[in-house]
Amino acid sequence: KKSSVLSNKILKHGCIPRLEEIIDSEQTVTHEQLAAEIDGMIGDPSKINLKVPSEDVDSCYYPIIQSGGEYDIKISAQSNSHELKYDIVTVSLGSRYRMYCSNIARTFLVDPPKKISEMYELLLNVQEACLEAMVVGKPLKSVYKAAVMYLKGHGHDSLVKTLPKNLGFAIGLDFRDGALLLNHKNATPFRKGMVFNLMIGFQGISLTDDMKSNTNSKSAVKNLSKYSLLVSDMVVIKPDAQPPEVLTKLAKTLSDISYTINDDDSEDAESEEEDAEDGGSDAALARKLQKQEKQGGGGAANGQRQSARLAVHQTAAQEVQEGAAERERRQIDLMNRRNEDRLRELAKLSRNKNGESEADRVEELEAYKRTKDFPDYVQPNQVKVDMANQCVILPISGNPIPFHISTIKNVVLPDPDEAATYLRINFYTAGMALGKDAPGNMVKLVQKYAPYASFIREMTFRSLDSQNLTQAFRQISELRKRARTRELREIEEANLVEQEKLVRTKNERVPRLSDLTMRPVIHGRKTQGNLEAHSNGLRFIST
Numbered sequence: 001k002k003s004s005v006l007s008n009k010i011l012k013h014g015c016i017p018r019l020e021e022i023i024d025s026e027q028t029v030t031h032e033q034l035a036a037e038i039d040g041m042i043g044d045p046s047k048i049n050l051k052v053p054s055e056d057v058d059s060c061y062y063p064i065i066q067s068g069g070e071y072d073i074k075i076s077a078q079s080n081s082h083e084l085k086y087d088i089v090t091v092s093l094g095s096r097y098r099m100y101c102s103n104i105a106r107t108f109l110v111d112p113p114k115k116i117s118e119m120y121e122l123l124l125n126v127q128e129a130c131l132e133a134m135v136v137g138k139p140l141k142s143v144y145k146a147a148v149m150y151l152k153g154h155g156h157d158s159l160v161k162t163l164p165k166n167l168g169f170a171i172g173l174d175f176r177d178g179a180l181l182l183n184h185k186n187a188t189p190f191r192k193g194m195v196f197n198l199m200i201g202f203q204g205i206s207l208t209d210d211m212k213s214n215t216n217s218k219s220a221v222k223n224l225s226k227y228s229l230l231v232s233d234m235v236v237i238k239p240d241a242q243p244p245e246v247l248t249k250l251a252k253t254l255s256d257i258s259y260t261i262n263d264d265d266s267e268d269a270e271s272e273e274e275d276a277e278d279g280g281s282d283a284a285l286a287r288k289l290q291k292q293e294k295q296g297g298g299g300a301a302n303g304q305r306q307s308a309r310l311a312v313h314q315t316a317a318q319e320v321q322e323g324a325a326e327r328e329r330r331q332i333d334l335m336n337r338r339n340e341d342r343l344r345e346l347a348k349l350s351r352n353k354n355g356e357s358e359a360d361r362v363e364e365l366e367a368y369k370r371t372k373d374f375p376d377y378v379q380p381n382q383v384k385v386d387m388a389n390q391c392v393i394l395p396i397s398g399n400p401i402p403f404h405i406s407t408i409k410n411v412v413l414p415d416p417d418e419a420a421t422y423l424r425i426n427f428y429t430a431g432m433a434l435g436k437d438a439p440g441n442m443v444k445l446v447q448k449y450a451p452y453a454s455f456i457r458e459m460t461f462r463s464l465d466s467q468n469l470t471q472a473f474r475q476i477s478e479l480r481k482r483a484r485t486r487e488l489r490e491i492e493e494a495n496l497v498e499q500e501k502l503v504r505t506k507n508e509r510v511p512r513l514s515d516l517t518m519r520p521v522i523h524g525r526k527t528q529g530n531l532e533a534h535s536n537g538l539r540f541i542s543t
Contacts, residue, residue, distance in 0.1 A: 003097035004234040004247035006045070006057065007104045012250050014041040014048040015063075015091055019108065023086055023261060031065040031079040038063040040433040042095050052097075054435070055410040058426055058458065060094030060101045060175045068220075071228035073164055073201040075103075075176070086110045086261065087220040088227045094175065099414045099424055099460070101175040103197045104248045105232030109258045111219035115211040116227065117254055119202065122159075123229050124252065126150050127200045130167060130182075134196070134235060134244045140186040143167055147200065148184075162202040171197045171234070173422070173460075192239040195247075201230035362444040365404040367391035374400060382468055383423065383461055385475035390483060392476055394425070394459060403427070405479045406439040413473040421466035423473055429455035439487055503535040510534065515543075 015038050022029050042059040045052040064077050068085035075092070092105035109116060126147050133146040144167055151159050170180035172195055180188060182196065204226050215221050234247040251257075367389045368374060374393070378384050378400050384393040391402045409426040416422070428434055428442050430450035446455075463469045511533040518527045518540055529542035 001236075001247055003095060003100045003102035004104075006042075006050075006052065006097050007093060007095045007102045007234075008248045008250050009050060010038070010041055010045070010048070010093060010095060011091065011104055011106065013050075014038060015093065016108075019089065019091070020259075022084065023110065023259065029084050030081050031067070031084055032081050034065045034084060035063040035079040036431065038065075038091075038093055039431070042093065043433045044435065055412060056098050058096045059432075060096050060103065062431065064090070064092040064105075066090045066228075069224045069226060071203065071226075073199070073203050073228050073230045075199070085220045085223075087224055088112070088116070088229070090228065090230045092230070092232065096175075099173055099412065099422060101171050101173070102234050102248070103171065103175075103199075103232055104234065104250065105199065105230050106250065106252060106257060107229045107231065109254075111216055111221055111260060112258055113207075113212050113215045113221060116207070116221070116229075117258065119205060120229055120257075121254055122154075122156065123200060123202060123231060125154075127198065127231055127233075130198060130200060131235065131244055131246070134190060134198070134237060135241045136190050136192055136237060136239060137241070138190055140180065140182055140188050140190065141184055143182045143198075144184040159202060159205075162205060164199065164201055164203060167200060168196050168198040168232075168235075171195055190237050192237055194237040196235045196237070197232060198235045199230070199232040201228060201232075203228050205229070362448055363441050365406065365445070367402045367404055374402075383472040385472055385479060387475065387479060390479060392425070392472075392479075394461075405476070405483050406442045408476065408480060409435075409438070411473055411476045411480075413470065416466055420462050420464050421469050423461045423463075423469040424458060425461075425476070426458045427456050429457045432457075437484070439483070500536060502537050502539060504539070505534045516540075518542075 018034070018037060021027070022034070039059050039062060041047050042057065042063075044054055045057060046054070061075070063079065065079045065084065066072065066077070067087055067089045068082055069087075070080065070082070071088075071090060073090070077092075087110055089108040089110065090105065091108070092103070094101060094103040096102075107120065109120060112120075129146045129150040130143045133142040144163075147163060147167060148160050151157065151163075166181040166183040168182040170177040180186070180194075180196075182198070205228065207221075207224050207227055212222055212224075231252055235244045236247060237244050367386070368391075375384070375386055378393055380398050380400065381395045383395065384400070385391075386393060386402070389402075390405045392405060392408065393400045393402050395401075407427050409428050411426070412424045414422055414424070428438055428446055430446050430453075434443055434446065449455075461469060513531045515528060516531050518529070521527060527542050529540055532539045532541065
């Protein structure tokens, strides 16, 4: 439940405000860039003012952002590098809290035609029909059957083929349980306490020109020939045939997910037609003033959200123009500064004999030269820690594989269940926010190998005997603390210089200050003494 609340808040307080900001300010952002921002919010909830320890949270998969007519409502889809379009935008994200997974998906409609709005409301009705079928005792296939029966019963037989092959899956410690899919043939019955991710969607619905006829000419929906809709929520099965509880409570009604940003042309056309019919009468003037008051108040007669770009008075337009000019000027200044910085970097690199500066040099990690160097206490299918060589030896397919401690982002030991104990280890990988605590050399290694290497993001180990995993958790935590302390000490000592031997003044009077206190305290207590000035330095003598 807490994992579902986390996903809900990430989408509500992080993704949606960012999406509205992009639409309002007409920013050019790709699907991958927006997905990376959302993934950073999941990895560090403090970015949206959530007080959740970062070591307890992680993303289940890379967020999926789709728009512009290219849609795939499968959970295995990926965000592409195309620009975000202001038409039909689908957002899917999954978060993990203390090893428990959750998933949520919403579709956002920008300047939607009436037909798309009707299809979205139909989608919500199909979801309600599926929820009614998710009760104790009924087979899992009854959910898919309920969706098909609702579509056929309301005259939408053609939409049955647009449904995905399964309408969700059981979710928990594993993100997706392949044995508990909500498809048309799974006869497993629902049981109390089961948690499912219910995913209802229409894939590849055709959008004809007649359906887009009432859409504003500036709307990006005009360029669509097909579109998809998707809604996904976390659902827990209740006892005694009670209706299931939806854990992701983010609003999804049409008025909550629909935006109007290009409404000026249609209003102006209607106004001109009304003025022509009234012949410029006082009634037309009164109607025009009434519309201006509505626009100034930011209201929307159809219940949809109005974008900030609908402001039509001259003051707002002038502020937008001035802001655009100021942004352009700042971008030019920033580009010039970046070019100068780059020129200085290139000059510095050319002066370096190896063509590589000391700060950019990457140190490759090597714990052992060969497998014979492994410690004697390494055993198959057990997690072991080598404190001397700063590595953790993890079993993969029965083989011990060493991982340097600097590759580990964090380690989590959740509360054990009745049967077993779990240990989850997260690693630094490309495509994620590494954080300020990441080792400097590890950051450079990730940047170096990111273009072509595959990374392991996390590993989860399960043991019936809690002693081994508990001991490994403590040792890994201690080793990470030592490595972090060592790195901070090296950073502090990097600027130290070698002290020359003090040359004492012997043949003349030595300048001296008496009764001084040295700070910081060296021996754990306050120290008083005299400070003497010699030929090449100072000398403190305690009294």
